[in-house]
Amino acid sequence: MAKALADRSCSELEDMICRLTAQAERVERTLEEAKRDRESLLRDLHTARQALASRKRTSKEPVVSSHALLRYVERFLGIDVKALERSLLSQEVKAAVRAGATRVTIDGISFVVKDNVIVTVVD
Numbered sequence: 001m002a003k004a005l006a007d008r009s010c011s012e013l014e015d016m017i018c019r020l021t022a023q024a025e026r027v028e029r030t031l032e033e034a035k036r037d038r039e040s041l042l043r044d045l046h047t048a049r050q051a052l053a054s055r056k057r058t059s060k061e062p063v064v065s066s067h068a069l070l071r072y073v074e075r076f077l078g079i080d081v082k083a084l085e086r087s088l089l090s091q092e093v094k095a096a097v098r099a100g101a102t103r104v105t106i107d108g109i110s111f112v113v114k115d116n117v118i119v120t121v122v123d
Contacts, residue, residue, distance in 0.1 A: 088118060 005013065074081045088111065096104040097113050104111045112120045 088121075093118075 005016075008016070070081060073079050090106065092106060093104050093111060097116055097118075102113050104113065108123065110122045111118045112122065
């Protein structure tokens with residue numbers, strides 16, 4: 001562009017500067033409008049997510065979360081959950097998971113793995 005500008009007169013350069021400035025200002029206004037639209041969409045998204053979460057919470061029957069169940073087993077049934085975790089993560093299981101296995105079967109028990117996490121156990 002510098003070479004093309006060298007051949008232009010002062011008035012042509014001034015006209016070009018005016019046009020470019022106007023274009024930059026239009027782009028700036030468009031960006032500001034897009035930012036406002038994005039913020040509005042994000043607010044609407046947040047509101048919709050809250051409404052969905054609220055509806056999911058209002059189930060007809062009480063339920064027990066997995067976390068509550070785990071704590072009950074640990075605290076009231078006296079089961080050492082950390083010891084269970086250690087037994088699930090034997091050296092053999094760890095080696096298979098590190099090697100990229102998505103399912104590891106030991107003694108007839110299959111561990112389903114996603115992203116280095118045992119997500120469920122099936123028989």
